[in-house]
Amino acid sequence: MADVLTNPRSDRVRSVRSLAQRPVRQRTGRFVVEGPQGVREAVRCAADRVVDVYLTDQAMERYAADIAAPARAAGLWVHQVTDEVLAVMADSEQPQGVVAVVEALAPSLADVLAGSPGLLVLLTHVRDPGNAGTVIRAADAVGAAAVLVSEASVDVTSPKVVRSTAGSLFHLPIVTGLPVESTLDELRAHGIRTLAADGGGTTLLPDADLSTPHCWVMGNEAWGLPEQVRAHCDDIVRVPIVGKAESLNLAMAATVCLYASAGALTFGT
Amino acid sequence: MADVLTNPRSDRVRSVRSLAQRPVRQRTGRFVVEGPQGVREAVRCAADRVVDVYLTDQAMERYAADIAAPARAAGLWVHQVTDEVLAVMADSEQPQGVVAVVEALAPSLADVLAGSPGLLVLLTHVRDPGNAGTVIRAADAVGAAAVLVSEASVDVTSPKVVRSTAGSLFHLPIVTGLPVESTLDELRAHGIRTLAADGGGTTLLPDADLSTPHCWVMGNEAWGLPEQVRAHCDDIVRVPIVGKAESLNLAMAATVCLYASAGALTFGT
DSSP states (O other), X not given: OOOEEOOTTSHHHHHHHHTTXXXXXXXXXXXXEESHHHHHHHHHHOGGGEEEEEEEHHHHHHTIIIIIHHHHHTTOOEEEEOHHHHHHHOXXXXXXXXXXXXXXXXXXXXXXXXXXXSEEEEEOXXXXXXXXXXXXXXXXXXXXXXXXXXXXXXXXXXXXXHHHHTTGXXXXXXXXXXXXXXXXXXXXXXXXXXXXXXXXOSEEGGGSOOSSOEEEEEOBTTTBOOHHHXXXXXXEEEOOOOSSOOOOOHHHHHXXXXXXXXXXXXXXX | OXXXXXXXXXXXXXXXXXXXXXXXXXXXXXXXEESHHHHHHHHHHOGGGEEEEEEEHHHHHHTIIIIIHHHHHTTOOEEEEOHHHHHHHOSSSOOTTEEEEEEOOOOOHHHHHHTOOSEEEEEOSOOOHHHHHHHHHHHHHTTOSEEEEETTSOOTTSHHHHHHHTTGGGTSOEEEEEOHHHHHHHHHHTTOEEEEEOTTOSEEGGGSOOSSOEEEXXXXXXXXXXXXXXXXXXXXXXXXXXXXXXXXXXXXXXXHHHXXXXXXXXXXX
């Protein structure tokens, strides 16, 4: 094994740590992935964007086959670090001995539309990192073509979002910073139906037409979708609530809608 | 308005605060509900178990119609407190000026089975409060008869679980402390099919028989369902994953399974 990074106050360690701050991520175009699941998927699916991989002694052994070896095979820098160094680099309390620095990708809506997507989800003004990450994971699970994220939303390269995507961040394009209404217009112009998911919708999910390309439009956690956005969509769809619950949270509603789409598009109903 | 509680070091305030600790909840049989949504549902659906309601001056005004008035109408103790007192009482950083102390209920599995339940979910060794709360909320949303929680799981009256149920805790019975295998036997003896939700299942969710009474069996967040539990279930069902995601998290998988059940049982597919 080569040199072990031992100094938690070194420039390198500080610079990794500083990526926990959004302005630093924006300036450098880089972000940190923590934990074996995320790092493994970064190495597996986005090796050309992985700048450095850091593992503790123990993690180097534990994840030899699924992280260290494939990372080296891909020509990546794999560094051994002390537990103390890793703890400083990571935002999470349990990074399980593994972090990586990765270059952010900025795919455009035009890139996504060029692929004739069948299923998309647009998050508008989503603020909670766990919700954003979970929706990205659900979109990945159902084979959605991409996740679209509006302006004034949480940064999808923030440590909490990255963690909660469980590696899905590297599986499908995430287009960010989109203005909501012009994006809806552009989707419609490409033959993609826009379906607002909203508790006040008149179409029940089982009755929604999910047979052609469509994009789920999800509102903010607290205030939902503003009237002018709902009016801009082709349909407003309500996930049925049979019991006494007032509503579903954003991530649950998105997961149910996306699975309904997957059922209609792939499994047949 | 009567007396305002102003002393954050009083015995009363300390005793509310102490309910953040599991041993204190176990000893007293009481727990704290924080935030308007939870407190409103406690007052609305479980007034006979609400011991005290505490509101700040501002919250007293803001939630006059949906909390303070109905609480008084139900003969409950409604106390006005200072912001400082409320902050000490609450575990959460944003209780929005409202907390209540509620007596825990301990329904038995026999109680639930006596109602001939059509849909249940059993959480085995669930540890994450957010997951437990979200599953309770999803079970409520689809009109499940109850949520069953195994021994060695998170305490469903802990502040974080209570918060994440968004009031659903008061909408359906939650049976806790159940031994897994004998519970599965008892469910089966009552004609309730037990469906393990597991990424290694051979039956795909759209092919699962959800037409008769059944109980979803969900595993721990990290290690899933042990082999002997899976073997004890009538079927092992996999939520389809079309994309590259490795898995869904517990709350997402449970939500999708429960909605599939609701679709089969209520909406038709």
